Amino acid sequence: MTRYGMLINTRECIGCYACRTACQRQNGLEADIDFIRYEEIETGTFPVVGLECVPIQCMHCEDAPCAKVCPTGATYVTDDGIVRVHEERCIGCKYCMAACPYQVRVHNPRTGVVDKCRFCTVEASEDNPMCSCVEACVTGCRIFGDLDDPESDVSRAIVELNAQPIMGDLTKAKIFYVR
Amino acid sequence: MTFEPIWNSLIAWYLFLAGLGAGAYITSSFLAWRHPDATAMRKTGHLIAPIAVAIGLVLLMFDAEAGLHNPLRFFYLLTNVGSVMMWGVVFLSVFMVVSVVTVVLDFMKRPVPNWLAIVGVVLALCVGAYTGALLGVCQTFPLWNNALLPVLFVVSAISSGAACVLFAAVFRHADEFNRVGVLKKFHFCLPIIELLLVASLCFITAQTNPAGAASVAAMISGDWAIAFWLGLVVVGLLLPTALEIRLLFFSSKEFEESRPAHYISAFSDLGVMVGGFLLRLIVVMAAVPLTVAMPLL
Numbered sequence: 137m138t139r140y141g142m143l144i145n146t147r148e149c150i151g152c153y154a155c156r157t158a159c160q161r162q163n164g165l166e167a168d169i170d171f172i173r174y175e176e177i178e179t180g181t182f183p184v185v186g187l188e189c190v191p192i193q194c195m196h197c198e199d200a201p202c203a204k205v206c207p208t209g210a211t212y213v214t215d216d217g218i219v220r221v222h223e224e225r226c227i228g229c230k231y232c233m234a235a236c237p238y239q240v241r242v243h244n245p246r247t248g249v250v251d252k253c254r255f256c257t258v259e260a261s262e263d264n265p266m267c268s269c270v271e272a273c274v275t276g277c278r279i280f281g282d283l284d285d286p287e288s289d290v291s292r293a294i295v296e297l298n299a300q301p302i303m304g305d306l307t308k309a310k311i312f313y314v315r
Numbered sequence: 316m317t318f319e320p321i322w323n324s325l326i327a328w329y330l331f332l333a334g335l336g337a338g339a340y341i342t343s344s345f346l347a348w349r350h351p352d353a354t355a356m357r358k359t360g361h362l363i364a365p366i367a368v369a370i371g372l373v374l375l376m377f378d379a380e381a382g383l384h385n386p387l388r389f390f391y392l393l394t395n396v397g398s399v400m401m402w403g404v405v406f407l408s409v410f411m412v413v414s415v416v417t418v419v420l421d422f423m424k425r426p427v428p429n430w431l432a433i434v435g436v437v438l439a440l441c442v443g444a445y446t447g448a449l450l451g452v453c454q455t456f457p458l459w460n461n462a463l464l465p466v467l468f469v470v471s472a473i474s475s476g477a478a479c480v481l482f483a484a485v486f487r488h489a490d491e492f493n494r495v496g497v498l499k500k501f502h503f504c505l506p507i508i509e510l511l512l513v514a515s516l517c518f519i520t521a522q523t524n525p526a527g528a529a530s531v532a533a534m535i536s537g538d539w540a541i542a543f544w545l546g547l548v549v550v551g552l553l554l555p556t557a558l559e560i561r562l563l564f565f566s567s568k569e570f571e572e573s574r575p576a577h578y579i580s581a582f583s584d585l586g587v588m589v590g591g592f593l594l595r596l597i598v599v600m601a602a603v604p605l606t607v608a609m610p611l612l
Contacts, residue, residue, distance in 0.1 A: 201453075201454065201455075204397055204398070205398050205399065205400065205452060205453075206395055206398060207391075207392050207394075207395055207398040207400035207401045207404065208388065208391035208392055208394055208395065209391060209394040209395045210391070224385075224388070225388060225391045226381050226388070227379045227381050227382030227385075227388045227389060227391070227392070228378075228379045228380045228381030228382055228383075229378070229379045229382070229400065230321050230322060230378075230379075231398070231400055231449075233321045234321045234322070234450075234453045234455075234456070235452070235453050235454075235455070236455070237454065237455040237604070237605065237606055238606055239318070239455075239604060239606050239607065247380075247381055247384075248379070248380025248381030248382070248383065248384060249381045250381075303606075
């Protein structure tokens with residue numbers, strides 16, 4: 137089975153927001169809609185302090201709470217583990233926004249549909265270069281791939297860097313963070 | 316990150332009106348069984364039920380913008396059987412049918428069969444409880460994610476439904492209003508139970524985690540403090556309790572059946588309805604999600 141996931145190495149993230157801009161362009165989003173938000177967190181105790189920038193987006197949970205509550209079945213999980221939205225089924229009830237523990241579902245004020253990260257980078261290949269967050273990252277801190285393949289770049293990096301989902305086992309998230 | 320409430324007052328109105336309609340149906344069925352001669356009041360309650368729920372549903376559709384622009388999408392609402400909202404749609408639709416049939420029977424001056432009233436009451440309870448469970452399954456909001464909420468919403472629904480029927484009766488059927496003592500006594504108890512449930516909700520939620528504490532703080536000492544203390548606790552719960560104690564237990568029969576007493580009672584019922592709305596508004600708007608109160612555990 138294929139089970140797509142991503143690694144985000146926040147130790148290498150410089151907080152340039154290029155991933156968000158690329159995502160908006162790739163997905164044709166208007167300026168007020170973004171699938172990636174940034175948490176800036178102070179770490180350490182004064183005077184030894186640091187600022188950590190953590191990009192947050194849809195975690196493509198295996199136990200996706202948004203898909204569970206969606207009354208119309210607009211939000212669904214594909215066979216290869218990507219949480220997607222059937223736009224033409226969404227009534228805009230915003231129940232998924234309330235259910236998402238990461239607050240990453242985004243309401244489109246023009247269409248009323250509630251959207252989110254689509255893991256669009258899965259379509260990228262040598263022949264099909266994309267403007268996705270993975271491609272755009274200047275420090276290369278994002279790695280995308282198949283979590284079920286132990287030899288994939290992402291699986292190896294997760295093991296090597298001891299990457300963890302942002303909130304532990306909650307919802308079986310498929311974005312792994314190095315912090 | 317800063318947090319904007321996901322739902323707004325439109326949803327609070329919907330939750331309130333759905334509860335009020337369900338409560339009005341329950342009140343009418345209670346009248347049919349306990350005060351069968353209060354026919355005009357019973358019919359008023361039967362009429363309030365579908366009207367309140369229908370207004371609520373229209374508001375709900377206005378909130379669901381993507382569906383409002385493409386109404387055919389509402390048919391998909393019956394696809395995900397695991398969603399509480401899908402069950403809500405089922406309960407609301409069947410309840411609407413039953414309550415409209417009841418109104419039609421009333422208009423045709425035919426008796427409402429007992430089994431229909433029982434089905435209606437069960438559906439009304441489901442509607443009331445569903446409005447609580449709808450919020451209750453969102454595990455990231457400690458103020459919602461607990462078993463008290465559906466109970467609290469059912470009690471408040473019956474309370475505001477009964478208040479609405481009694482309020483209408485004061486102005487339209489004062490003679491019947493004087494004869495429904497048992498209903499009034501039940502109605503008097505509900506705000507007291509509700510007060511206990513609201514207090515429990517606050518005490519327990521405040522101790523769950525930082526998000527629970529932040530939600531309760533927003534209710535009792537933050538942005539919602541005036542609405543909570545003055546609107547919900549004083550006007551919605553304590554004042555009706557005090558006024559009804561005065562009317563039910565410390566009044567002569569003449570005063571109880573006099574016009575001033577009726578107006579006091581109407582004022583108390585109005586307070587109950589204001590409280591019922593504010594309860595939903597505050598619970599919907601003051602809830603803080605875990606991820607915001609304690610970013611990234």
